[in-house]
Amino acid sequence: ETKPRIPVIWLHGLECTCCTESFIRSAHPLVADVLLSMISLDYDDTIMAAAGHQAEAILDETLKEHYGNYILAVEGNPPLAEDGVFCIPGGEPFVNKLKRMSAGASAVIAWGSCASWGCVQAAKPNPTQATPIHKVITDKPVIKVPGCPPIAEVMTGVVTYMLTFGTLPELDRQGRPKMFYSQRIHDKCYRRPHFDAGQFVEEWDDEGARKGYCLYKMGCKGPTTYNACSSVQWNEGVSWPVKSGHGCLGCSEEDFWDKGSFYSRL
Numbered sequence: 001e002t003k004p005r006i007p008v009i010w011l012h013g014l015e016c017t018c019c020t021e022s023f024i025r026s027a028h029p030l031v032a033d034v035l036l037s038m039i040s041l042d043y044d045d046t047i048m049a050a051a052g053h054q055a056e057a058i059l060d061e062t063l064k065e066h067y068g069n070y071i072l073a074v075e076g077n078p079p080l081a082e083d084g085v086f087c088i089p090g091g092e093p094f095v096n097k098l099k100r101m102s103a104g105a106s107a108v109i110a111w112g113s114c115a116s117w118g119c120v121q122a123a124k125p126n127p128t129q130a131t132p133i134h135k136v137i138t139d140k141p142v143i144k145v146p147g148c149p150p151i152a153e154v155m156t157g158v159v160t161y162m163l164t165f166g167t168l169p170e171l172d173r174q175g176r177p178k179m180f181y182s183q184r185i186h187d188k189c190y191r192r193p194h195f196d197a198g199q200f201v202e203e204w205d206d207e208g209a210r211k212g213y214c215l216y217k218m219g220c221k222g223p224t225t226y227n228a229c230s231s232v233q234w235n236e237g238v239s240w241p242v243k244s245g246h247g248c249l250g251c252s253e254e255d256f257w258d259k260g261s262f263y264s265r266l
């Protein structure tokens with residue numbers, strides 16, 4: 001209660017805004033507590049009240065007054081083709097804005113699979129040369145929080161950890177926080193006993209589907225996907241893709257669009 005709230009600059013490159021949509025639904029901690037008591041969200045293209053020059057001035061003010069002491073959170077990625085012309089927020093190529101604001105950041109977070117891996121806009125043939133942010137920001141660690149989108153409580157959990165302990169969470173070799181990304185969906189899936197018993201759904205409306213058998217043969221990517229969906233779940237722990245009857249698409253894995261994750265069956 002006595003600590004000043006840490007400034008956060010949240011930039012948006014090529015993205016769909018659903019990472020923000022996920023974040024604002026966090027229940028534990030409640031997103032209102034994150035925004036009103038933990039961080040000072042000084043800039044966010046999509047949810048701030050300021051607009052135009054007034055909004056862009058906040059970036060210069062942050063660099064001047066909080067250099068080295070703010071968190072840069074990035075949703076989406078920069079397209080590098082043709083000098084970045086495919087994403088020009090505020091009249092400036094996003095790649096320039098990203099480099100300018102990362103220079104003074106104490107930590108950089110890549111929200112979602114767009115910022116972490118490239119996601120749909122980097123899928124082949126990637127016409128705009130959409131590029132994950134760690135390939136542009138190379139002088140400091142980038143905390144990757146992948147998923148399309150990431151789970152709300154995973155996003156606020158990462159922020160809470162950083163503010164509580166004043167350090168980065170322990171990261172795996174790919175830069176993901178181990179506390180949320182060290183296990184596969186398959187490891188904690190409640191349908192796992194059916195996998196082990198060789199009981200699989202063979203068609204979407206067959207007897208196995210009605211009995212809740214394993215979705216592996218319907219293309220579930222749980223065995224190769226690192227994320228917290230099968231433990232933390234979505235919508236305040238109510239459900240998650242496999243629980244709703246659909247296999248995991250592997251949305252938190254690198255290049256999942258090009259790996260045949262969508263509806264490819266065994």
Ligand code: SF4
Pocket residue numbers: 015016017018019075076111112113114115119120147148149150
């Ligand atoms: Fe949208 Fe997915 Fe990109 Fe997040 S990672 S901005 S949900 S496309």
Ligand code: SF4
Pocket residue numbers: 185186189190191192193195213214215216220221222223242247248
């Ligand atoms: Fe693994 Fe998917 Fe089967 Fe669950 S439904 S046990 S994650 S293959």
Ligand code: F3S
Pocket residue numbers: 147148185225227229240241242247248249250251252
């Ligand atoms: Fe994505 Fe698979 Fe979770 S598709 S939301 S990682 S269950």
